[in-house]
Amino acid sequence: MKLSSESFRDGTAMPAACAFATLGADGQVAPSANRHPQLGWSDVPAGTESLVLLCIDGDVPRDACDVNRAGVTLPASMPRDDFFHWSLIDIPVGLHQIAEGALSDGVVARGKPGPQASLDGAAVRQGVNDYTRWFSGDPAMAGDYYGYDGPCPPWNDERVHHYIFRLYALDVPRLPLEGRFTCVDVLNAIYGHIVDEAQLIGTYTLNPALAAEPARKPRKKTA
Secondary structure, three states, X not given: OEEEOOOOOOOEEOOHHHOOEEEOOOOOEEEOOOOOOOEEEEOOOOOOOEEEEEEEEEEEEOXXXXXXXXXOOXXXXXXXXXXXXXXXXXXXXXXOEEOOOOOXXXXXXXXXXXXXXXXXXXXXXXXXXXXXXXXXXXXXOOOOOEOOOOOOOOOOEOOOEEXXXXXXXXXXXXXXXXXXXXXXXXXXXXXOOEEEEEEEEEEEOOOOOOOOXXXXXXXXXXX
């Protein structure tokens, strides 16, 4: 199975339009268009009943105390964890692509609604992403962030972040998840049902000092 994008090439920087935040002309971080990238797939194996899509940033600092703190930098070597940006489930096998921004266009304070969504007329579902947890203590932003919300890495991070878009072919037509669910719930639910998988990696940084540097290849992650 193959996964590709017209929005960026594998291993290259994602456009600011596909991010939650960007650097403005004044050098300050500002909200961006927050559109998910165009994604297309092929060579879906026989026996596939549905598809699942996840977006994971594996470069998020485990200790967030100094995130975006003036006068402090986050060393590239510091321990990192996963941050989930998107889970899209119950994708019919008859669909072969998602247009850029079809399910996300703009930053929505308190989050977009869900889990039900429509993709080219097909009923799909989206889980809450990790901005739900990140904004939980902010009265102006707290809420359930369903669907895709793009990159917003710390502007003081010395590491370029890698965003893994991973597509799973499953042997079940619908995941047994009801109501509100998280990306971790999706990973648990697809265990034992994966027929094949493919991934695409984009990079992004809000650190001006890193913007012109080539990104390092991330370690391969598995579900």
